[in-house]
Amino acid sequence: MDQEMNMKFMQIAMKYLPEAKEMLDQKGIEIDMENLQSVLNLLMQVMGDAYELGKQEAKQ
Known part of the structure; x- marks a missing residue:
């Protein structure tokens, strides 16, 4: 995953971190x-997986 996408995911994760x-x-x-950093990293992994899944489904 590229750096730009990582930054976008970080922004999304930071948006929801206070709620979490x-x-x-x-x-x-x-x-x-x-420990919040660990949660943030997990959120980013989840978003990365979801992004990859969406990308694969879009190709079909």
Whole structure:
């Protein structure tokens, strides 16, 4: 995946990260910035997989 797409995914993930943190806070799950980075990386992997799947389906 190219750097430009990675940046777009990062922007999308950052958009939803506060909502994810709020959900965790409401459940009493404390998470620091280092652990949030892990969540952010996971979100980016999910978006990358979804993007690749969409790209494959568009070719069909």
